[in-house]
Amino acid sequence: MSIQVDLILPEEQRNASAFNMQALMRILSIVGPAVLILLIIMLIISFMTTSSELKNLEIQWQTLEVKKDKADNLRNQISDNKEVLSKLKGIRNSRIEWHKQLINFMAATPKSIQLNKLSISQDLKLDERKQSIRAYKVSLAGKATGNKVDITVAGFNRILSTSPLFTPYIELAQVTDYEKDNSSDAEKNDRVFTIDCTYKPRIFE
Amino acid sequence: MKLPETKKERNQTIILIIIGIIFIVYVSGSYAIKPLIKKRSDQLNNIEELKSNIEMVENVIKLVKASRQVNRDVVAEIVQLTETSNYVMKARLGNYLIGATELIEKSAKEENVPLESIRELNITDITSVKISNNPFRLYSVKVSLECGMHDLVLLLKNIEASNPYLAISEITITGQPSKWGQHNVEFNVQWPIWRDKEIIAEIIKSCESH
Numbered sequence: 001m002s003i004q005v006d007l008i009l010p011e012e013q014r015n016a017s018a019f020n021m022q023a024l025m026r027i028l029s030i031v032g033p034a035v036l037i038l039l040i041i042m043l044i045i046s047f048m049t050t051s052s053e054l055k056n057l058e059i060q061w062q063t064l065e066v067k068k069d070k071a072d073n074l075r076n077q078i079s080d081n082k083e084v085l086s087k088l089k090g091i092r093n094s095r096i097e098w099h100k101q102l103i104n105f106m107a108a109t110p111k112s113i114q115l116n117k118l119s120i121s122q123d124l125k126l127d128e129r130k131q132s133i134r135a136y137k138v139s140l141a142g143k144a145t146g147n148k149v150d151i152t153v154a155g156f157n158r159i160l161s162t163s164p165l166f167t168p169y170i171e172l173a174q175v176t177d178y179e180k181d182n183s184s185d186a187e188k189n190d191r192v193f194t195i196d197c198t199y200k201p202r203i204f205e
Numbered sequence: 206m207k208l209p210e211t212k213k214e215r216n217q218t219i220i221l222i223i224i225g226i227i228f229i230v231y232v233s234g235s236y237a238i239k240p241l242i243k244k245r246s247d248q249l250n251n252i253e254e255l256k257s258n259i260e261m262v263e264n265v266i267k268l269v270k271a272s273r274q275v276n277r278d279v280v281a282e283i284v285q286l287t288e289t290s291n292y293v294m295k296a297r298l299g300n301y302l303i304g305a306t307e308l309i310e311k312s313a314k315e316e317n318v319p320l321e322s323i324r325e326l327n328i329t330d331i332t333s334v335k336i337s338n339n340p341f342r343l344y345s346v347k348v349s350l351e352c353g354m355h356d357l358v359l360l361l362k363n364i365e366a367s368n369p370y371l372a373i374s375e376i377t378i379t380g381q382p383s384k385w386g387q388h389n390v391e392f393n394v395q396w397p398i399w400r401d402k403e404i405i406a407e408i409i410k411s412c413e414s415h
Contacts (some may be wrong), residue, residue: 078276
């Protein structure tokens, strides 16, 4: 007859199953907090590294900011100086060389016309786009003689309006006065006239 | 720590331990870890922004050398036109007429055209939206003489060629029936002048200080 004697009490027996809750709890109670603490330490180290990098960059920026201000000042100064140069060149570019215009007037005046007054006036003003301009007007007054006086004066006006000598400059030419010459030495067909020319605006740019 | 003997008590203890762990994790997460993560995230954003700004500024600073040369060139041109070539009229002891008279009389002498008079007219602004923005004003004189058209053209040509920045602003030519070929002539000559004579000194200084 066989006798089975349990030398190990039931409460002392080891758990034969693969999963031991008690052991797991023991492990978790140690590993869990350790992992948590490790994560916190890693986070703190990472934070300190980032803080240090940020601080270095802020110092670098402070140094560069001074240089940047100087660079900005230089850029502003260049802009101001270029503006001065532009304004000066605008004065040059807006002028008309009147000696050339006078030569052209003399060349274009028909032989049967005697100019007795030529006046050129300048007005400094703003155009519709608020640009500074020189606005010139030329007035030519004279006497026309001969048979076809009307045609002569009209022809002179047409030359001032359409000739390549004048079209780059003159915007409008029109006869503003045309009447019989009442002077004592005038012939029957003689006429006195005035042609007013408005010049194209000369922009200060 | 020894777990209770009975299964029920053991399970209760385990559940309490789990709840305790969850509570600790939640509290440390909310009050320690989460703010730390947020602060780090903000720092990373700041770092990115600073790096971008630093790169931009370094690029600007790299151009400073070239910009200095540009400024020197612009200032050199202004000085050449206004000081060296004297295209901008300078006052002598507050008087512009002396210089203007000398220049016109020089041209008249070269063209052998006698002048009757030269008189000061005015100083005007170049009309603009903001007049004070223009560093220049215009100084005018009126010249009177008696001459023929040919001589007048030569005189005006000489005056205009002497300074490309001056302008003949007004001309009146009136024929004289009693003097054939000799007309009464008046014309205005206009020069640019500095609004404030200190402007050119400041421009030159800007070149030296950079």
